[in-house]
Amino acid sequence: MISTKNHSLYSIISISIVLLITQLLIRVDLFYISDPLIKWIQVVSLWNQNWTTESILFPAKDMDPLFLMSPLNENFVFLHQDRLIGQYPIGFTFLYSLLGIIKHQYLPYLNFIYLALLIHLMSKNKFKLPVILFAILGTVIFPLLIDFSENGLFILLSAYGYYFLFKAFESNQTKDWIFGNIFIGLSIWLRLEGILLFAAVQVTIFYIEVVINKKSVLKILHPIRYTIFALLLFSFLLWNSFSYTDPLGTRHLTNFGRFEKTILDQFQIFLSIIFTFPKKEIWTLGFFLQSPIYLITILKINKIDFKNKPTLLFHLLTTIIFLVLVGITSPNDGLTLNGRYLAIMVFPFTFILNEVFSDIQNEKLKYYSVMVWTILCTIFILIVFFFSSKELKKLKAELSNFQSNLVVTTSEVLSGGFTLDLIEKQVLCVRRDFLSHYFYYNLKQNKYPDFLLLNLKKETNMSEEEIDSYNAILNESNSNGYICTPAKESAKIKSQKCVHQNF
The missing domain is CATH 3.30.110 (Translation Initiation Factor IF3)
Structure with a gap:
């Protein structure tokens, strides 16, 4: 008989190895295309210039002083205050540039460490193994971890931040509030969705404790609940204001500074992120289309009495509020993995899935249909990665x-x-x-x-x-x-x- 502890360890090792094998098959150490390429160049540029400037190295600068003939995607790299800047934040660039003693080809393979720690966190919360498999291999998380990006570390930090804030909600322990604030506060240096997650958690706590439990508002406003996050957020805004003249940084400059959107446009973006929306090039693969088991989860929770399960209500309200905030603020839906804005919703959402999973399994036809669809989606995404990498290597050789x-x-x-x-x-x-x-x-x-x-x-x-x-x-x-x-x-x-x- 395998003990629970050993079973958890085997799960962590096995799923992490699946990611590592996938990366080796795709050869992500040679996979430079679009976003990953610009991230590589930002990191290597910072390292090569001894952290004296964040400006990206561009040997043809004399031939193109206005940077109108960029060899890279012009929406991702831009000239700002006489510096050539990429849209990816300094938190990611600086951290990975510190690892310059490691050959840059090996850096994408660090993602399996983030994945192992994320699975460990899920096991710690007693998620069933099939639930963990759905959460990792059957959502946008797995493809986001394949190539070189900030997503692995961001998802890990935000998940641990959410975990500690959830513990703080249950026990009101000072240390849990502190760790929750620190982890989510650090995550915003990688992606802005960390701000939305923290806001969703705080609104949820306010609603449950003040509106439902009738507690004093003054108690909810205790500074230990948000001060550290506020300090990290303030330092983030201050850095970006001085560095880029925009408090929300380079992502905000590139995404919001160039496009005009109507309410209808925003609604279409939201539909594309959560499900799908037809485009000229291709139909999009949104979060719930890729992971329909979470749609079934929403239908199942109607039968739950939340009065007796306040922690489950915490997870539900957080995911709903976060979903609404993403719908209002998302600048675009992306070209490939449309559900990436909802990646950090997977962890809180999976608490609910874990609760109703046995009921879903009992409906055999529905369960196996969802399983087959999820596997097909994952295989399709991996095939796209594989052939993109293959074609890119051929082009590079030519x-x-x-x-x-x-x-x-x-x-x-x-x-x-x-x-x-x-x-x-x-x-x-x-x-x-x-x-x-x-x-x-x-x-x-x-x-x-x-x-x-x-x-x-x-x-x-x-x-x-x-x-x-x-x-x-x-x-x-x-x-x-x-x-x-x-x-x-x-x-x-x-x-x-x-x-x-x-x-």
């Missing part, structure tokens, strides 16, 4: 054949394909045709003798703007003194060498 002091592309796919070489290599992306004038002006200013022009060989409906930019560069080459060789084609790339006649 790009390594093109050598030039200055590489110019018209596609973010190509320029981003140079991955961490962008820290040392001069690469530009002329993503719009009118930028060709700006490009040639800077070429002349720097008296650049030649450049290599790359374009994706395959044309699609999505590449019309890229084709216009490519043609604009070629059409203006002669008038600016450059002669471009006929195009050469490799597997995916069309290349041309352009040489100035006089430089």
